[in-house]
Amino acid sequence: MTEAPADTTAAPPRTGTRPVVLCTGSREPHKNQRAVLHAAERLWREGLDFEVRMVGGRGWNEDVLRPAADRLHADGRPLTELGRVSDAELTAALRAADLVAFVSLHEGYGLPVAEALACGTPVLTSDFGSQREIAEAGGCVTVDPRDDDAITDALRTLLTRPEELERLRAEIASRPARTWPEYADELWTCLVQGEGAR
Template structure:
């Protein structure tokens, strides 16, 4: 309860969440532009970004300030405890990750592990993350597509429920699983390479 209070969420408004360092490749500006269009359509929700400024964030900061000045429910939390993050994922109707370049994509995986569907870039490793279910996949450079996906998850309870159900069928992997796979590769992979080198 304390963690949720610390997030200062607006009661009664659906929460759309985006977690991660704020920088151009994460493309949070696209989520802001999509949210602005949805607010202008009359959709009611709050948008919360949790993340620190990495670099080149001026356009993002200016857009947030302009939307706040217009009375839109958008906030940035620069630092959050694990409890706050967990509370945010659980409180969110869905999360948005429309990166144009990404490594593994830890935050979408965290959202899915918390049972919260995601609007997710249909690129690279994020495509792999989304393919197991629980994600509405989008082209991160297509504003209309991002708007449509966010609108769908804000307004269509049956689609949201279907994605939530998909999450419960996703393979659940733990750090122990990753460690075991890495260890297996180190032992068996190295042995296989040594055998191939000797042949």
């Protein structure tokens, strides 16, 4: 299969009141986008009206994801594939979304979670490793990424309870801000001087 072409314009603007769920990351099995699409399909069948936008280029294998996305397109579901985008387009997409769903099975860091939070957008993410560590300061809901029911339930809650999204946005606003120099100083202190390590 060929990769969906990247949109050369900014992310589509919000239309009406339909919530937007942004699913970010390269298309690889461990990013677990297939689980997000499965949850979305269950909720669409329940009658929920929302859009899923996917951002990210083709990775080493999208054999599981591609057929699922093709089926959703064939069924007329509101799924938009933006493909690989520029940094400016990614920022626009993050800011236009109501929430980001990033339930990766394993990550070295979980940059999509940090990027979404930096744009003020709540995140549904995995309840372990670096993703949980980032989420602990607020603005996120965490789930077991291997539990389809947990992902679906959390997504349903975030899509049907605007007060929950507002609570998460307030948590994001109260997260402590750190500059790159502060982060570098902390890292230097921990790694080189051996202080402050857990």
